[in-house]
Amino acid sequence: AQSVTQLGSHVSVSEGALVLLRCNYSSSVPPYLFWYVQYPNQGLQLLLKYTTGATLVKGINGFEAEFKKSETSFHLTKPSAHMSDAAEYFCAVSDYGGSNYKLTFGKGTLLTVNP
Amino acid sequence: DAGITQSPRHKVTETGTPVTLRCHQTENHRYMYWYRQDPGHGLRLIHYSYGVKDTDKGEVSDGYSVSRSKTEDFLLTLESATSSQTSVYFCAISHSGVEQFFGPGTRLTVL
Numbered sequence: 449a450q451s452v453t454q455l456g457s458h459v460s461v462s463e464g465a466l467v468l469l470r471c472n473y474s475s476s477v478p479p480y481l482f483w484y485v486q487y488p489n490q491g492l493q494l495l496l497k498y499t500t501g502a503t504l505v506k507g508i509n510g511f512e513a514e515f516k517k518s519e520t521s522f523h524l525t526k527p528s529a530h531m532s533d534a535a536e537y538f539c540a541v542s543d544y545g546g547s548n549y550k551l552t553f554g555k556g557t558l559l560t561v562n563p
Numbered sequence: 564d565a566g567i568t569q570s571p572r573h574k575v576t577e578t579g580t581p582v583t584l585r586c587h588q589t590e591n592h593r594y595m596y597w598y599r600q601d602p603g604h605g606l607r608l609i610h611y612s613y614g615v616k617d618t619d620k621g622e623v624s625d626g627y628s629v630s631r632s633k634t635e636d637f638l639l640t641l642e643s644a645t646s647s648q649t650s651v652y653f654c655a656i657s658h659s660g661v662e663q664f665f666g667p668g669t670r671l672t673v674l
Contacts (some may be wrong), residue, residue, distance in 0.1 A: 457603075482662070484665075490668075491653060491667045491668050492606075493665075494663040494664065499661070538605060538606065542661050547661075549661050550621075551606075551663055553607075555603060555604060556605050563627050
């Protein structure tokens with residue numbers, strides 16, 4: 449079964465600083481990879497995805513992530529944090545098992561942005 | 564959350580009572596999912612559907628049942644609610660089964 453590890457349940461950065469949220473997955477074949485963002489009391493919103501092609505993918509709100517097969521990683525970055533980026537971020541892996549695709553989520557990383 | 568609604572959005576119930584949560588979509592997507600979200604656990608799949616009347620279990624299906632009698636609706640039922648089922652429940656939909664879009668969630672408290 450797939451597993452997704454998000455290193456650090458809580459990351460705190462200053463406004464304007466680099467944001468780096470780490471995600472590693474276990475898979476023997478290239479999976480589909482996603483980052484979702486959840487603002488307080490809301491559902492999950494798709495931030496970006498990797499399916500095939502370019503390994504550096506850009507998402508909404510200035511975020512990007514790079515798929516590194518050799519490291520089984522899909523870390524999320526943003527060059528300059530904004531107060532509005534404060535939220536919980538979930539990495540997820542989709543792979544085909546049985547007869548359908550299924551998403552496996554990491555436990556989430558809560559991002560705090562300090563003024 | 565466009566195209567996906569969940570009802571009710573909040574519910575408080577007592578142990579042993581039946582509870583049904585509804586997920587409704589207007590996107591005509593084939594796949595629908597129910598997850599629960601608990602602190603420290605992320606999201607865990609309860610059940611999913613890959614077509615009308617076609618459903619299968621997820622990783623935390625014990626104590627839950629589902630039904631899908633038409634494309635747009637996916638119901639999650641707790642036959643006899645327990646305190647361990649206090650959680651936030653999310654419905655998701657997908658056209659291809661790969662990329663999923665989530666509803667706003669239902670906060671359920673079982674006393």
